[in-house]
Amino acid sequence: xxxxxxxxxxxxxxxxxxxxxxxxxxxxxxxxxxxxxxxxxxxxxxxxxxxxxxxxxxxxxxxxxxxxxxxxxxxxxxxxxxxxxxxxxxxxxxxxxxxxxxxxxxxxxxxxxxxxxxxxxxxxxxxxxxxxxxxxxxxxxxxxxxxxxxxxxxxxxxxxxxxxxxxxxxxxxxxxxxxxxxxxxxxxxxxxxxxxxxxxxxxxxxxxxxxxxxxxxxxxxxxxxxxxxxxxxxxxxxxxxxxxxxxxxxxxxxxxxxxxxxxxxxxxxxxxxxxxxxxxxxxxxxxxxxxxxxxxxxxxxxxxxxxxxxxxxxxxxxxxxxxxxxxxxxxxxxxxxxxxxxxxxxxxxxxxxxxxxxxxxxxxxxxxxxxxxxxxxxxxxxxxxxxxxxxxxxxxxxxxxxxxx
Amino acid sequence: xxxxxxxxxxxxxxxxxxxxxxxxxxxxxxxxxxxxxxxxxxxxxxxxxxxxxxxxxxxxxxxxxxxxxxxxxxxxxxxxxxxxxxxxxxxxxxxxxxxxxxxxxxxxxxxxxxxxxxx
Numbered sequence: 001x002x003x004x005x006x007x008x009x010x011x012x013x014x015x016x017x018x019x020x021x022x023x024x025x026x027x028x029x030x031x032x033x034x035x036x037x038x039x040x041x042x043x044x045x046x047x048x049x050x051x052x053x054x055x056x057x058x059x060x061x062x063x064x065x066x067x068x069x070x071x072x073x074x075x076x077x078x079x080x081x082x083x084x085x086x087x088x089x090x091x092x093x094x095x096x097x098x099x100x101x102x103x104x105x106x107x108x109x110x111x112x113x114x115x116x117x118x119x120x121x122x123x124x125x126x127x128x129x130x131x132x133x134x135x136x137x138x139x140x141x142x143x144x145x146x147x148x149x150x151x152x153x154x155x156x157x158x159x160x161x162x163x164x165x166x167x168x169x170x171x172x173x174x175x176x177x178x179x180x181x182x183x184x185x186x187x188x189x190x191x192x193x194x195x196x197x198x199x200x201x202x203x204x205x206x207x208x209x210x211x212x213x214x215x216x217x218x219x220x221x222x223x224x225x226x227x228x229x230x231x232x233x234x235x236x237x238x239x240x241x242x243x244x245x246x247x248x249x250x251x252x253x254x255x256x257x258x259x260x261x262x263x264x265x266x267x268x269x270x271x272x273x274x275x276x277x278x279x280x281x282x283x284x285x286x287x288x289x290x291x292x293x294x295x296x297x298x299x300x301x302x303x304x305x306x307x308x309x310x311x312x313x314x315x316x317x318x319x320x321x322x323x324x325x326x327x328x329x330x331x332x333x334x335x336x337x338x339x340x341x342x343x344x345x346x347x348x349x350x351x352x353x354x355x356x357x358x359x360x361x362x363x364x365x366x367x368x369x370x371x372x373x374x375x376x377x378x379x380x381x382x383x384x385x386x387x388x389x390x391x392x393x394x395x396x397x398x399x400x401x402x403x404x405x
Numbered sequence: 406x407x408x409x410x411x412x413x414x415x416x417x418x419x420x421x422x423x424x425x426x427x428x429x430x431x432x433x434x435x436x437x438x439x440x441x442x443x444x445x446x447x448x449x450x451x452x453x454x455x456x457x458x459x460x461x462x463x464x465x466x467x468x469x470x471x472x473x474x475x476x477x478x479x480x481x482x483x484x485x486x487x488x489x490x491x492x493x494x495x496x497x498x499x500x501x502x503x504x505x506x507x508x509x510x511x512x513x514x515x516x517x518x519x520x521x522x523x524x
Contacts, residue, residue: 221510284424302417305486305507306486309485309486310488316492317488322495397488398490
């Protein structure tokens with residue numbers, strides 16, 4: 001089964017327009033102005049679904065759909081903000097039961113519009129169950145992804161909807177069954193030279209996870225802080241939406257440009273406090289500083305360099321090619337400001353981008369770190385073409401073997 | 406006690422290597438790119454070069470190639486974060502005598518040096 005960039009782009013656009021139709025419906029009913037901030041298609045391990053929702057108390061509505069496309073979809077609001085939506089519909093003083101009913105109904109209308117858009121585009125019918133009101137903490141609010149005994153990765157469509165003028169987001173998740181979705185993508189594929197076998201994309205994702213584990217191991221060896229790679233996923237979105245996927249939070253880290261199979265950019269980013277914590281764990285002398293100093297940055301520069309290698313070396317070894325990278329450039333800025341020029345540079349050559357991201361953290365939350373790769377889309381496709389699925393575990397090179405030969 | 410030249414663009418890593426090595430060896434220079442590595446090698450003729458690969462201006466493999474072409478007796482250990490098989494083969498081709506992957510522990514550095522420059 002193959003997908004191509006055109007079909008991924010079409011499906012992303014479809015999800016984005018569906019989410020926009022849903023938000024328009026809400027605006028019409030409540031007067032609350034919203035816009036769809038970003039829509040991305042992500043291939044991820046099912047166990048990692050919904051990590052963006054961690055720490056949030058949520059309510060929403062969920063339903064199953066089947067027909068031309070089969071799966072589940074859910075619309076979630078932060079619990080606290082759902083009251084504002086209910087109030088916009090019912091006025092002040094409505095009972096809790098009535099508020100829940102109003103959320104159910106608005107969710108039903110929004111998500112029906114979302115699914116109908118898919119059915120119309122696919123020129124098929126998609127039936128859905130009556131909505132179910134759901135509530136929960138973090139990712140627990142999401143339904144189990146469709147069962148699939150053959151693979152542990154799922155495609156997830158996720159739209160983030162921003163309430164204009166408020167620091168509030170809603171999320172639409174669509175979790176289609178793998179086989180019907182990839183069959184539809186194949187039907188809507190364009191030029192054959194763009195095609196990517198889905199199995200290779202999934203294998204690449206697994207290689208990336210291994211790269212993240214290696215990078216986490218490097219951090220642990222250097223700092224002595226037990227570190228785990230928590231998330232690894234590959235997403236697809238229009239290039240202009242890539243910066244929107246980064247927050248306005250200030251980060252400290254490194255950017256390198258890598259050249260090979262494929263080329264692109266790789267960022268290792270820590271929030272400021274994490275950067276200080278990690279840098280001090282690296283230093284032979286105790287600093288105990290609350291401010292980020294040049295010494296901290298020098299330590300982060302080298303750590304970023306080593307983590308970058310840990311991340312991309314596995315690709316190079318599996319593909320039996322070299323991936324060169326520039327010396328790291330230290331960055332200290334808002335996430336969006338860091339990624340914006342890189343996306344602009346790639347945007348000269350491509351309309352969409354694959355975003356490979358991994359997160360790592362420690363059990364006792366000493367620090368968190370994000371590794372993001374933004375490869376040249378065409379070169380990633382070429383690399384995947386060359387990927388030998390029988391070699392995907394060959395991520396490590398044997399120094400003694402090579403130097404002893 | 407061997408005379409050692411450290412070539413690494415990271416000040417942090419140069420400091421770390423110096424701390425590991427200065428107890429048993431004589432650090433004759435610290436440089437931050439391949440051009441400087443070749444220059445200082447020619448001036449100092451150290452027993453050993455600890456050479457990073459990814460450095461600005463000129464990388465460590467090119468610098469190693471020049472040093473080993475002109476001074477086949479020179480000892481060069483690549484000390485790098487790069488763990489790619491193709492790069493290791495390039496390092497062998499350039500004449501490198503050893504290869505340490507960052508991050509490293511002190512014993513692995515000592516052992517690699519002992520293999521190349523026995524005391």
